[in-house]
Amino acid sequence: KSNHFLRNRLFQVFPGRNKFLCDGRIIMARQTGILYFTISLILITVALFFGFECRLTLVTHLPFGFFIPIVCGLLFLFNMGCLLRTAWSDPGIIPRASPEENAYLERCLQDQQGRDENTHEYRPPPRTLDITINGAPIKLKYCFTCKIFRPPRASHCSMCDNCVENxxxxxxxxxxxxxxxxxxxxxLFVTSLTFLCLFIFGFSVTHIEGFWKRSKSVQEDILLHYILICFFSIWSVVGLSGFHSYLVGRSLTTNEDVRTWSKKRNRDNQNPFDQGGLWKNCCYVLCSPLPPSMINRRGFVSDDYVTPDS
Structure with a gap:
């Protein structure tokens, strides 16, 4: 009985390469250095705007100048909330098969094996399943790490070592x-970051002419470099926002656009997950109910908890 005593939580023995915080409530990738850099970059940009630009806008945009820092603050809070929600939530990890489930699947696959009728040679069991969705053939691939047939649109992340839905x-x-x-x-993080950058850059540009007319100071030099950095960095954010707006409108993922349904590869290939129009796709991707997490990170598991690859 002691072998089955429940004392470990799932996040403590989770087989994927993830980092858990707050007693399993937060799940992240192990490589989080760039995330902290992203947060620092946004914080520094907004801090510079409040420290230098807002003081000018309060004077030059009277009587409505006090609304500018309020709008910027709201955009910043919304943007950081979306960023942290993306970084700290389960993206849709699919649980790995248990040893019993893996053994049952192997028996089912073995039942499908046989010998070639002409050569009488052994034929290994297939590791793909063919299904049809909205008239389009879909091939389900077997994940040798998770020991499951991946659902449509799922893929195995080599960084986190998990199969992720959609x-x-x-x-x-x-x-x-x-x-x-x-x-x-x-x-929402990408699009709100675009609006935040455009907002900050727009009000910063309005004061460039005044800087050149007055004698330069340390504050003006800092603000000028700050404007140039925003100008060159904003296009990457705008481009990323536009690309994902295109994906949402077509109900595609980045993985699908690159590998499967890219127009450049096959113009006749239709997307079986299209909902029938731009607005329907947007509502489906952004407004449909979110499924619950398939992994109970804080649930207790027995001491002999194992996965097929452990």
Whole structure:
């Protein structure tokens, strides 16, 4: 009985390469250095705006100048909330098969094996399943790490070592995979960051002319470099926001666009997950109910808890 005594939580023995905080309530990738860099970059940019630019806008945009820091603060809080929600939530990790489930699947696959009728040679069991979704053939691939047939749109992340439902990509900037359960927050993070950058850059540019007319000071030099940094960095954020807006409108993931349904590869290939229009796709991706997490991170497991690859 002692072998089955429940004293470990799942996050303490989880087989994937993840980092858990707050007693398993927060899940992240192990490589979080770039996430902290992302947070620092946003904080420094907003701090510079409040420290230098806001004082000018309060004077030059009277009587409504006090609304500018309020709007910027709200955009900043919303952006950071979306970033942390993306970084700290389960992206849609699919549990690995238990030893019993793996043994049952192997028996089912063995039942499908046989010998070639002509050569009488051994044929290994197939490791793919063919299904049809909305008239389009879909091939389900077997994951040799998780010992499961991956659902449609799922993929195995080599960084986190997990199969993720509706896998979009692994984003080091947010320190997590982006999948079904956190993609909408990632999209909102990218779009709100675009608006925040445009907001800050727009009000900064309005004062460039005044800087050149007056004698230069240390504060003006700092603000000028700050504006140049925003100008060159904003295009990458705008481009990323536009790309994911395109994906949302077509109900695609980054992984699918690159590998499977890219227009450049096959113009006749249709997306079986298209909901039938731009607005329907947007509502499906951004507004449909989120499924519950398939891994009970804080649930207790027995001492002899194992997975097929352990």
């Amino acid at each position: 896998f979009d990509h692994h984003c080091p900037w947010v320190g997590n995979c982006v999948g079904r359960r956190n993609y909408r927050y990632f999209f």
